[in-house]
Amino acid sequence: MSERTHDGGVAVTAAPSPDESLPAADLAAKYGLAVSGARPSLVEYVRQLWGRRHFILAFSQAKLTAQYSQAKLGQLWQVATPLLNAAVxxxxxGLILDASRGMSHDTYVPFLVTGVFVFTFTQSSLMSGVRAISGNLGLVRALHFPRAALPISFSLQQLQQLLFSMIVVFLVVIGFGNYPRLSWLLILPALVLQFLFNTGLALIVARMGAKTPDLAQLMPFILRTWMYASGVMFSINHMLEGRPEWIVRVLQANPAAVYMDLMRYALIDGYGAVNLPPHVWALALGWAVVVFCGGFVYFWKAEERYGRG
Incomplete structure (x- = not known):
């Protein structure tokens, strides 16, 4: 196309491209373009996570190895920390406040140690989950991968740490006269359900912590309150004896208490079914499924916003 200029010359201009008249959305569709960092569908997101399963496992193992690399006792702190907490x-x-009421000494010590180790599993998963995004912004901004891989990796790291620590729990339980029996097999489904529950919580707090990093400073107070309400140091049944039944049932239905009670029931001879809430396995399964699925969807909905701003 040409046009005459004011001095009589002729200027040649390029003809407009056919694409210039297309809306941006149609232009992107024509050339197969997609928004960078756009959130995939839920099914596609799950598929991407499955494709990164080796990365998730390797990342969790590397974090576990590096966790105590600067300490002289190294990985022994995985066991020493909850054991020291149990001793305190x-x-x-146990001695000053007599929280062991209703239980013999040989029952209370395994009861306490099991509760501390199992609750520490949930506590550590949440503390690492709340910093999963905000504490790894360099990785999030540098690489493209489903961000849920990070909180899942941290939960898997805590599961591996608990499995290592369970050797000490077994020794303590056996040392107080509770020998292996068929009920010990219940440990496996209980741990799987608790891992799913912990992972769901980690996904929830990871999204919240990505937007509000100060949540990491508040989390220890929340977890400490949760610990005292979960019967880590005392039996809810015995401690609340004489109180309204509904209060006992509400505290027993607390997910942290549910998973601790299942582990105690499996490991300790003197901790019978009377100490468990009604329909305990249904509660354990319900908490795991609802929190994991809800947490996963809640985290996925903000996928495109992680690492920005």
């Missing part, structure tokens, strides 16, 4: 709780609650 035993001195305060």
């Amino acid at each position: 709780y035993y001195a305060i609650f």
